[in-house]
Amino acid sequence: MAMSGGNDxxxxxxxxxxxxLIDVLLVLLIMFIITIPVQTHAVKIDLPVSDNSDPPPDFVDPVxxxxxxxxxxxxxWNESPVSLNQIKQYLAQTKSMVPEPELQFQPDPLSAYLTTDQTLAVIKDSGVTKFGFVGNEQYGSFNKASRPPN
Known part of the structure; x- marks a missing residue:
């Protein structure tokens, strides 16, 4: 009687x-899968803390x-003319508020780059976290109108 592959x-x-060999490799693979740490996905959320400080002035909107x-x-600032030093003070007030109000930035397309750059530097130095550009659609129409024809 012949065995598998053998001759008489x-x-x-x-x-x-x-x-x-395949059995040993499968056991090692299973052991490797078991020993891998489980990845947990965590979302860090800063919960509001009660603050009993004085209410902010009316010039800084809490929202x-x-x-x-x-x-x-x-x-x-909220349609009222201000200086860069006043912006620093207002941003410091908003940073201390809980929750921090949103800051919307809207430079005019015709404004000087230097003024916009200085203002953005003040905003960055303040550490504001809720910041966004608004009115970006005006730049699309501005660029199309100022572009020379092909």
Whole structure:
């Protein structure tokens, strides 16, 4: 009676039995999968803390504030003209508020780059976290109108 792959003439089998090797590799693979740490996805949320400090002045809105630059390079805070030093003070007030109000920045397309850059530097230095650009659609129409024809 012939075994798998062997001859009746008594010669040794020339093929290696790979079944035990595959079994060992499968056991190692299972052990490796078991020992990998489970990845947990965590979302860090800063919960509000009760603050018994004085209410902020009326000039700083507790929900959202709009910082703009006009075509004449006048900086405005909620439609009122302000200086860079006043912006620093207002941003410090908003940073201390819980929750921090949103800051919307809208420079005019015709305003000077230097004024916009200085204002953005003040905003960055203040550490404001809720910040966004608004009115970006005006730049699309501005660029199309100022572009020379092809």
């Amino acid at each position: 003439d008594g010669e040794p089998m020339m093929e290696m039995n790979t079944t035990p 959202k504030n709009r910082l703009g630059i006009t075509a004449t390079n006048q900086i405005t």
